[in-house]
Amino acid sequence: MLKIEDLNKFFGGIKAVDGCSFEIKEKTITALIGPNGSGKTTIFNLISGILRPDSGKIMLGGKDITDKSIEDISNLGISRLFQQTRLFNNLTVRENLLLALDNEDTKFWSVFVLRASADKKNKFEKKIQEMLELVGLEEFADKLARDLSYGQKRLIELSRAILNPHNFLMLDEPVSGVAPRLREKIKEILIGLKEKGETILLIEHDMNFAFKISDDVIVLEKGRVIAEGKPDEIKNNPRVLEAYLGN
């Protein structure tokens, strides 16, 4: 699905990503873990086009996306959840989700089409309704995003990322700062998505969560991949233990 080849990124003199290569298999959940500053979010930013790599290649489904713009990468099928909330605070929950569904709204002529086709409208309404039911926030549809609690914001943002048409989902710490009960819910949602055939790459600090949910784990340290494998192999890998406990 997604393949990264010998990716490098410097910030000034610091090597944030140092010759990273890995591949994400279709219909799996892969966890990207590593100590603070190991380059996880930088890799996410490189994949989604927010940063440009100094060298290396990023392939999505056999297509080179290394030099594509943020918009193009999104439209080629990558959807992303950010680590810090990036909701549209002055819009309602419904409007936030509606924006994710398609890009027809960026066409200027749509301003003067007084009524969108009832068909499309119903379809979108249904999708939003289903999504809100899934995360259990259906009564918040017409609340402003900024009036939600932190956990609710996280769920809406996750919903927005899921609703944005994609074939590859990247989640940067989906459960950090979220209450335990919500964690379980998010875990169920993600596993449900995988069963429907989705491919997910996530960054997670909570090791238990990462090991429980993922099929594969990739461990980063100082911008390098130091281990790759099934959760059970990683748990007992001495190199990984050293990376976490060593310093």
Added chain:
Amino acid sequence: MISAYFIHLLILVGIYAILAVALQLAMGFTGLLNLGHIAFYCVGAYISALLALAGWPFWFCFLSAGIGAMLFGFLLAIPTNKLKGDYLALATLGFSFVIYAVALNWTGLTRGPLGLPGIPKPSLFGFVFSNNLSFLILTFIIALTSYFIIKQIASSPFGKVLEAIRDNELAVRVLGKNTFKMKSYALGISAFFAGIAGSLYAHYITFIDPSSFTLLQLIPVIAIVIIGGLASLRGTVIAAVVLVLLPEPLRFIGFPSSIVGPARQMIYALLLILILIYKPKGFYGKIELE
């Protein structure tokens, strides 16, 4: 006498309302702090005046003013695409100074500080809007049309994308939407309406010179937008009425115009500062500039 003067004030209300509603689209809805708005007004006024003096009919001058200003809006969007916050404010301010310097110095075209006198009153289908009452009706119709077009834009899905850009541009891009295109549209449309306001002004006063398009003219517009409340069109119109009429009692008390002119600017500036400190969302706004 008073009623004639009142009509004059209402015409100014109309022109300022168009300018402010236009700025609201860029600033309140899209979050682009454009301090170069007055330059679009200037471009529109000059295009309309020059074409009218060359004998073109009013409707043509009027539309050209809007389209010409819009092109400048698109132009400004290119270099300022990546700028935010105070850098954007200063770049757009620089743009308005460049336009002002050109209006002042390209004497072959604009006659520089001498200005352009004798701009004809508008005429449509053989009817000349020569008296102020008929001009007021024309202004009112144009202002109302502008208001509804911008309201339509703001409340459409297109407008929601603009608002989303204001709230978090990167998140909009990650959803696959081309924000550069969207911001260009916002600036272009905003400039279009500023341009037609300029055209109205030129044909109303029948004389323009560069001094009508300085920072002093920008302060009432910014004050209207912020006092009315960001992203509130209703608030903008109410603020336009109140702010244009507010300093007028000074004149009736009998202060000379050399006092009333500066006093008007001082009132606007003071109100703007007070609002920023004590009521940052304005009177009808829901959004706080960050």
Added chain:
Amino acid sequence: MFSQLFVNSLIAGAIYGLVASGFSLIYSTCKFVHFAHGATIAFSAYFFYFLFSFLGLNFWVSAILAVVFASWLGWLMNKVVYKKLRKRKAGNVILLIAGFALLIFFEALILMLFGADVKTIGYIKIAKGLEFLGAIITPLQIVIVAVSFVLLVALFLFMKKTKTGKAMRAVAGNKDAAEIVGISAEKIYSRSFIIGSAIAGIAAILVGLEQNLQPMMGTNLMIKGFTAAIIGGIGSVPGAILGSFLLGFAENYGIWFLPSGYKDAIAFVILFIFLLFRPYGILGIRKNFQK
């Protein structure tokens, strides 16, 4: 011609340097564009005119009072407007708009108090200029360049050597860290305004003696000072001075190619180019200029 332009550039650069260094000092600690810095200059210049030409006070007394007045005005604007805005956590864009409103407020006040006509201070009779390599320079102009040179060196030493100067640089570098070691940021903001505005007061006197006074002079000087600060790297005082001289030269040599009316436009075009391609300036450090 070449050497005359060189002299003119030097004088323009010296004046811009005084404007830009005060502005840059305030920006470096407070991290927002104090637009009303131009108003401080314009109002102080008129105040000096009022004391010296109108009331007929002694030159030095008038000059000292004008500088004190400038300092007080800057301090007052910070206390009455900016401090309140900071208290309610307003962003730097809000502070910029407030500064813009202050600028317009004071310009209109000048217009109301002194009228729109141009004022001349007329202290030094138009002395016959000295010829210097084919260029003419008046004694006043020599004083301007000398004063600004001395002041800029003094400011540099102040920032490097004194306790307040060091605290200012600490706040400029990292406000939170500075507060942890016990430096009160608000106190430093206030001092930056006092010192930056005092420099503005000196600039006001020199500009007033060299050129005429007119109500909108603040806006123009502010844009020049700001452009100079951007060229050099905003928030860096040495950068601002470097930028000022570069701007002075660009403007004066630019009119070799353009009609002299476009002299002001040159600054804005340069401002634009820098904002687009190098918004952190020549000496500035690239940091989150894009938010």
